[in-house]
Amino acid sequence: MSSTTARAPRHDGWPAMKGDQPNGRTIALLLLPGVGLLALLFGIPLVSGIFGSFGLGMGAGRNAGPTLASYAKVFGDPRYLAGLRTTLYYGAMAVLVDLVVAIPLALALGRSFVGRKLFNGLYKIPLAVPGIVVAFAMLTLLEQGGFLSRVLHLVGLSLPRLVRDPWGIGVIAAMAWKDIPFMTLIIVGSFAAVPEELLHAARAFGASPLRAFLKVRLPLAMPGITAAILLSFIRSTGSFVIPDVLGASYPLPLSVLMYQAFRDSNWPLVYAIGTVLMLASFLILLSYYFLTARIVAPAGGGGR
Structure with a gap:
C-alpha cells in the first residue's frame, strides 16, 4: 500500500515551488526588478562613460572616432x-x-x-x-x-x-x-x-x-x-x-x-x-x- 501523500496546492498567490524551494524562473522573476533598476541607473551610464572616455557616443559633431587622447x-x-x-x-x-x-x-x-x-x-x-x-x-x-x-x-x-x-x-x-x-x-x-x-x-x-x-x-x-x-x-x-x-x-x-x-x-x-x-x-x-x-x-x- 502506497504511503505517498499529495502536497496540497497553494492558494496564496505565490508561484508553485518544488520542495519549498524556488525554481530558477521564480528566482529570475524576483531578481528582475532590482537587477533591471541597477542596469538602468548604473550599468548604462557606466558603459556610456567608458565609451565616452574613448571619444565615442559624444553626440553629433563631437564624435571623432575612437581615440586614446584622454x-x-x-x-x-x-x-x-x-x-x-x-x-x-x-x-x-x-x-x-x-x-x-x-x-x-x-x-x-x-x-x-x-x-x-x-x-x-x-x-x-x-x-x-x-x-x-x-x-x-x-x-x-x-x-x-x-x-x-x-x-x-x-x-x-x-x-x-x-x-x-x-x-x-x-x-x-x-x-x-x-x-x-x-x-x-x-x-x-x-x-x-x-x-x-x-x-x-x-x-x-x-x-x-x-x-x-x-x-x-x-x-x-x-x-x-x-x-x-x-x-x-x-x-x-x-x-x-x-x-x-x-x-x-x-x-x-x-x-x-x-x-x-x-x-x-x-x-x-x-x-x-x-x-x-x-x-x-x-x-x-x-x-x-x-x-x-x-x-x-x-x-x-x-x-x-
Whole structure:
C-alpha cells in the first residue's frame, strides 16, 4: 500500500515551488526588478562613460572616432600623474588614520562602561555631517588665524601650517574624521562576531590579553576589517569637496581635476579620469577578495 501523500496546492498567490524551494524562473522573476533598476541607473551610464572616455557616443559633431587622447593626457601629463599619486596618498593615509582610531574605539565599544549608550550615539554624528560642512569646519579650526591658531597664540605657541600644506594634513584629518565612525561600525560588528569562547580558551592556555587579541580576535575579524578598509579607501579617493577646500593648489587629486575638466566641458577627459578611478577601486576590490580568501581558507581547512 502506497504511503505517498499529495502536497496540497497553494492558494496564496505565490508561484508553485518544488520542495519549498524556488525554481530558477521564480528566482529570475524576483531578481528582475532590482537587477533591471541597477542596469538602468548604473550599468548604462557606466558603459556610456567608458565609451565616452574613448571619444565615442559624444553626440553629433563631437564624435571623432575612437581615440586614446584622454588616457594619454591622464598618464602622460605630469599634472595628472601627480594627481593620481596624490589621490592614492590621500586614500592610504586617511585609511591608516581611520584604522589607528577605529580599532581601539571598536574594542572599547565592545565593553560595558558608564555612558556607553550615550557615547555609542555621539561617535556616529560625523556620519550625518555633509562633506562640505566638514571641510569648512576644519578650515575654520586649522587654518592660520583660525580658532586653534588663536588659542595657541594666547600661550605663546604657533600653529604649523595644516591647511593647504604640502603633506595634506588638513585633508587627511577631515577625511579621517568623516570616515572613522563608518569604519568603526563595521569593525564593531566584526569583533562581535568572534566567539568569546575562543578568547577564553586562549586566555586559559596562558595567552595575555594582547596576544589573544592579535592571534584570535584580529585574524577572525579580518574579513570585516578589510571590507572597511576597502570602502573607506574608495570613499576617500572619490572625495572632491574636502581636498578642494583644504588641499594645496598643486598637486590636485584626480577628483578635483575631474571637476575642472567638467567645468571646461571636456567630457572625454572627465570620463577617462572617472574610468581610472573606477579601475583603481576595482583593483582594490580584487585585492580585498584575494586577501579575504587567503584569510578564510586556512580557517576553513583547519579541521581537515
